[in-house]
Amino acid sequence: MHSSTALGIFASLYRRCDKEDWIDATEHDTWQDFLKTVCPTIEIISLPDDLSADDQNNEVVRDTNQLDTKSYHELKKIPSYEKFITFANQHYIGGLPTSIVAVESLFRTWSASCDSQVAFAKQTGLYNSDYADHMRYLFEAYNIQIPYKTLPPDHLSNLLIFLSLLVENASLSDVCTFIDEHLDWLPAYLERINERADKAIWLISLTQVLIKYLTCIKETTS
């Protein structure tokens, strides 16, 4: 699977996607392909014949050390759409103690500008920071519609779609710059998931894999 497609799949999983998108992203073959792509260090060395497609967690894998075998196994337990959307309705919306909205601004200082005169300019944890503005600018500069218009421009789903375009079309150094500048908050996001949704093992695994996959992209491209 091309990395841009893999990033598109990631993008579907951090938002309240509709059933069609969910099925597209998690349908059996696609998901196998996806896992192979995003967990490149995992090598399946034996898959017992008698295991059903839904129960392949006993397959024997070898991890060449960079990716977590546990995450890989967890990601194979794809939740049903109903389970996913119930989860998303409680965690992917704002204003709840369980909110784990994947928006970059929430992990940034609101404004770098020295003459912003609002009292909270230097605070973190607010929507629509400079980083959101920069994303808005980038989408506009490249004449690209914001992919998920109902989400902030710096929502992880939008960032990942943008990255997928960079991977396909931009220079390697631009890809790295973008990852370094706009996706370095993911470890903090992972911490937040652990704090507010510690039972969401599947999402925790997905995010761990995403963080490592981004490193792989950078390493591959450089």
Place this chain on the structure above:
Amino acid sequence: MQGRLISRRSMIAGSAAAVALMSTGVLSMQDWLTSKAHAEEASKPSGEEVFASTCNACSSKCGMFVHVRDGKLWKLVGNKDHPYSKGMLCPRGHGSAQIVYSEDRLTSPMKRNEDGSFSAISWDQAYKEIGDKLKGIVAKSGPESVSIITDPRPIGQYYSQRFINALGSPNYYTHNATCNGSLAAGYTVTFGTNNFSADVSNAKVVVFLGRSYADGIRPSAAKNLADAAEKGTKIVIVDPRYNNSAVFASQWIPINPGTDLALLLAISHVLVKEKLYDKDFVTTNSIGFDEWAPELEQYTPKWAAEITGIDAKVIETLAKDLGTAGHAGVIEQSWRAAFGCQHQNSYETARCVAAVNALLGNYNHKGGAGLYPTAKLGKLDETKFPKIPEITIKKVGLAEYPLQSSGQGIVNIVAAKAKEGKMKAAFFYHSNAIKCYGNPKDWQEGMEAMDLTVCIDVQMSETAQLCDYVLAECSYLERLELPQILGGKQNMMDGRFKALEIMHPDTLPGDEIFVGLAKASGIGEYFNFTIDELVKAQVKSMELDIDELAKKGVLKIGEAWDKAGEPVTFATPSTKFEFAASKIAGMMDKMVMHKPTIAWIPPKVTPKEGEFRLIGGKQSIHSHTMTTSIEALMNITKEYNLERIWIPAAKAKELGISEGDTVEVSNELYSGKVKAHVTERLNPTCVWIPTHYGGSSSYLKQGYQFGIPHMEFVPFDFEPDVGPPMTHEVIVTVKKVSA
């Protein structure tokens, strides 16, 4: 299939232009910030727009201009022409704008799950389920079983009232009963309107009863007070606590809480006995004086001294100072402060404030008590804005509390009747009822007993947390609201215009939410208009221009009032000031505690040895519980330990409590721990806490379980005949827990 993953939803893939451009390289965040900063230095950014609006951080709703750059809030500037801000906003006003970008904002309508958690639902689902349930309740239990509770600003007033009335219910309630309800009712029965305005700028002597402009702040009022002090006006602060306005005062009188009525009766006694009252006014423009004057004989300064803890000589001097100032002596009108809703005698205290001013004959005199008329909106086109059919059933609570301030309702009756199984549904619009109005446990029981509870808010308040449905409103800077008429010497109209685009697309302005609810509840015919149309019609009805209002933020209505010194026609049944109230005389069979003339009513509870009365009040950086979710404001609270309980120094010494110790405050309803502030600046019979803290909504992280919650200590009760909750009729004990 995999290709669809990107291309179907996301636009781009086939865009040759995009691909070509991308290959020229991406401008990095750092480069972009630098170039942006240079552009800003070089010239004023072309993307700056300015919108007229009003602050939302407290009830004053000061006029302001919102500067927006590239779609984002850039700065807020007080509107110089607005009578409340006069060009300034207070720190709370600046800080609270953070709500627009807050992480704690609700971003979607939600439904409560059985385990108490919430899940996002669509607006269609929310409207359908609420509408179906509401229609069922009205059909089964009648429209009198549904109610709405709202912040009484124009948008809340208009849409909430229209919505509930269109359902056939009169049950529209505001928070006023737990704010200035006793005061408004007491004033109305004596001089015919629910408030007056002390002419502080021109007064010679002005007495504040518990009210502190520097704590419950409004910039223009605080400035007037500072100017008056500068001019040498005698400013007397009567307050158990040396509040933050006391720095401007000539005298601080640390009265026993709940005894202001005794002070006022004794002042009246002296004014009458010493013939320092305005005989002309009393003879020609009042009724009931002859009935009342003999009763005043018992209320000597000596008698009052026992009750108030104020030296009789001090009372006598104050009365004489006021009498000598005559028309330019005034008891300030107050608001919530000492007798808005706090004691068993609050209504009677308000009547006596009005009576002292009447004895001074100061109504509509320079430096006295101004009764300025407030303009009313003109008629609107009834085909576009159809009238709601008249409702014949009476508002729930009116029978039990017949002296209540008309229109506002006794809000805690909703919880009381819900507990009895008589109130089945309640809507809350901009209202944190359970945390602010009465004991939270009683409110919780009431809410749990109802079949339908719905909250419209921008954040998950304690009340929202208990509702079946929470409908996410966009913030005040993202919506257009109805214009407001401002009373005063010069009537004005202000406007709040939309300054920012809606950031979270699943949030809606309140007016649209009401339209959705109305359509789903079968009363859509009364909401066939947009808010733009309504705003335009209202502004036009005052013969004002909407474009000018949008530009200036505030416009004058008619000429300024200039009737100082002219005789007043009071809006009472007798058209005169009523020392003996005709309204009460006409309903003596329904009275539990009141009679036509003003008499001493003691506070309901009195602390015994080892006990304190628990009193509460505002701090200038917060508005009730609403702003405790704002990080910028809570940082100030935390930096200066503003959540501490004030304990009088002498009593603290007896209890072995030192500054900064942790103490436990307890009564039969609640027990909580908080740090102590030991002070000489407090009457020894009470302890004082700020009323903002002790949040119990885990959704609002900043204020969650920080400080102690005032209302938890307050018994769920109603002022006899009147209805407000008597929030200072509370006894507590305090003990040291740790140093």
